[in-house]
Amino acid sequence: MQTVVLAAGEGTRMRPLTDRRPKPTLPVADRTLVEHVVDGAVDAGANRVVVVVGYAADAVRDALGDRDVAFAVQERQRGTADAVRAARDELDDAPFAVLNGDVLYDRDSLSRLYDAGPAVGAYRVDDPENYGVLELEDDRVRGVIEKPANPTSNLVNAGAYVFPAVARDWLDVAESDRGEYELTDVLTRACETGEVRAVPVDRWLDVGRPWELLAANEWKLGDLERRIAGDVHPDADLRGAVVVEDGATVDAGVVIEGPALVRSGASVGPNAYVRGATLIGAGAKVGHAVEIKNSVLMAGATVGHLSYVGDSVLGRDVNFGAGTTVANLRHDDGDVIVRVKGDPTSTGRRKFGVVCGDDAKTGIDTALNAGVVLGTEARTTPGETVTRDRGRSP
Numbered sequence: 001m002q003t004v005v006l007a008a009g010e011g012t013r014m015r016p017l018t019d020r021r022p023k024p025t026l027p028v029a030d031r032t033l034v035e036h037v038v039d040g041a042v043d044a045g046a047n048r049v050v051v052v053v054g055y056a057a058d059a060v061r062d063a064l065g066d067r068d069v070a071f072a073v074q075e076r077q078r079g080t081a082d083a084v085r086a087a088r089d090e091l092d093d094a095p096f097a098v099l100n101g102d103v104l105y106d107r108d109s110l111s112r113l114y115d116a117g118p119a120v121g122a123y124r125v126d127d128p129e130n131y132g133v134l135e136l137e138d139d140r141v142r143g144v145i146e147k148p149a150n151p152t153s154n155l156v157n158a159g160a161y162v163f164p165a166v167a168r169d170w171l172d173v174a175e176s177d178r179g180e181y182e183l184t185d186v187l188t189r190a191c192e193t194g195e196v197r198a199v200p201v202d203r204w205l206d207v208g209r210p211w212e213l214l215a216a217n218e219w220k221l222g223d224l225e226r227r228i229a230g231d232v233h234p235d236a237d238l239r240g241a242v243v244v245e246d247g248a249t250v251d252a253g254v255v256i257e258g259p260a261l262v263r264s265g266a267s268v269g270p271n272a273y274v275r276g277a278t279l280i281g282a283g284a285k286v287g288h289a290v291e292i293k294n295s296v297l298m299a300g301a302t303v304g305h306l307s308y309v310g311d312s313v314l315g316r317d318v319n320f321g322a323g324t325t326v327a328n329l330r331h332d333d334g335d336v337i338v339r340v341k342g343d344p345t346s347t348g349r350r351k352f353g354v355v356c357g358d359d360a361k362t363g364i365d366t367a368l369n370a371g372v373v374l375g376t377e378a379r380t381t382p383g384e385t386v387t388r389d390r391g392r393s394p
Contacts, residue, residue, distance in 0.1 A: 001114045003046040004087045007034045007101030008054030008074040013208050013340050016357030017315055019376045022056040024101040025063045029220035032063045034101045044110035050090040052083045079180030085171040093165050100159045106203040113160055113199045118190055121158035122198040131156035134198055141196040144184045158201045209340055210313050210355040211347040217296050218277040221259040312353030323365040328353035336371045339389055
C-alpha cells in the first residue's frame with residue numbers, strides 16, 4: 001500500500017516547543033514523532049511512503065534520512081487535500097493511504113485499515129462534539145460532520161484513510177469556509193461514489209499540544225524493553241524497563257524506575273531519582289539529588305541539582321537552577337489548565353507540570369506553578385515564584 005504522510009505543518013498549538021523546529025520532529029521515546037508514523041506505516045504494510053514537507057522541511061528530511069521514503073513539498077500550508085495534491089505525482093495508479101505525521105496509531109489497526117480497501121479509521125471518544133463525527137450506516141461511512149452540536153455517534157474520524165486510485169483526480173476540491181482545501185471533502189466524494197468502510201482503531205493519539213506529547217512518550221516508552229549499553233555505576237539501581245544507551249552515564253546512588261530512556265551522551269546522578277515514563281534526551285544532565293517524574297527532557301536540557309520536575313516537558317538546552325521546584329498537582333482535584341495560543345485549555349490531567357521552550361533558564365530556588373509555560377529563552381530570577389506564563393526574554 002503506497003502511503004502519503006502529511007508532515008508539512010508547523011504545530012502552532014505546540015508552541016513554544018515548535019519555535020525552532022516543526023512538530024513532526026519532536027522526540028517521542030527513541031525517535032521523532034514522524035519516524036514513529038513512517039515506521040508504523042511500513043510495519044502495517046506500506047510498500048512506498050511519500051512524506052509531504054513544508055515548514056522547516058529540512059528538519060523533517062534530516063529526521064528521516066536513514067529511511068527509504070520520497071518527499072513532496074507543499075509550498076504553502078493550505079489544508080490536507082492540498083498537501084496530498086502536492087504528493088500526487090509521486091503516486092502510482094493504485095489505491096493509496098493517507099496518514100497524519102503527528103498522529104500515533106497502533107500497528108494492528110493500521111494493518112486492518114490497509115486491508116479494508118476504501119476506508120477511514122474510526123475512534124471512539126467521550127466528547128465527539130470536538131471532532132469530525134462519522135455518519136455511519138452499519139460499518140459503511142456516509143459522511144463526516146465537523147464538531148456537531150448534537151453528535152449522532154461517538155465514532156470520530158481518526159485521520160487515517162485508504163482511498164481508491166481514482167481519488168488522485170478528486171484532490172482539486174473547493175476552498176472550505178476556513179480557507180483551506182480539506183481531505184474530508186475527498187472522503188465525502190469517495191462515500192458518494194462507492195463503499196467506504198469504518199475501521200475501528202484500538203489506540204490513537206493526536207499529538208497536537210504539549211501534554212499530548214507527554215502522553216505520546218508515555219505510550220512509546222511503555223513499549224521499550226530493558227537494555228543497558230551505557231556506563232552504569234554498580235551502586236545504581238535500575239528497575240524494570242530501563243534503557244541506557246551507549247555513551248550515557250548513570251552514577252552512584254541513582255534509582256531509575258522504568259519505563260525510562262537515557263539517551264546517548266546524557267548523564268544521571270549521583271543520587272538522582274527518575275521514575276514514571278521519562279525520557280532523558282541526548283546530552284541532557286540530571287544532577288545530584290534531583291527527582292524527575294514522568295517527564296520529557298529534550299537534548300541538552302540540564303536539571304543540575306536539588307530540584308524536582310514532574311509531569312513536564314523541557315525543551316532543548318533548558319537549564320534549571322539549583323532548587324527549582326515544579327508544582328504538578330491541583331489540590332482542588334481540577335484539571336491543570338495551560339494556555340494554548342492564548343486560550344486557557346484544560347489538559348484533562350489532574351497532574352501536569354510545566355512546558356519550557358528551548359534555552360529557558362530558571363534562577364536558583366525558583367518555584368513554577370502547575371500549567372506555567374516558559375517561552376523560548378525565558379528567564380526567572382532567584383527565589384521567584386512563577387504563577388503566570390512568561391515569554392521570551394527581551
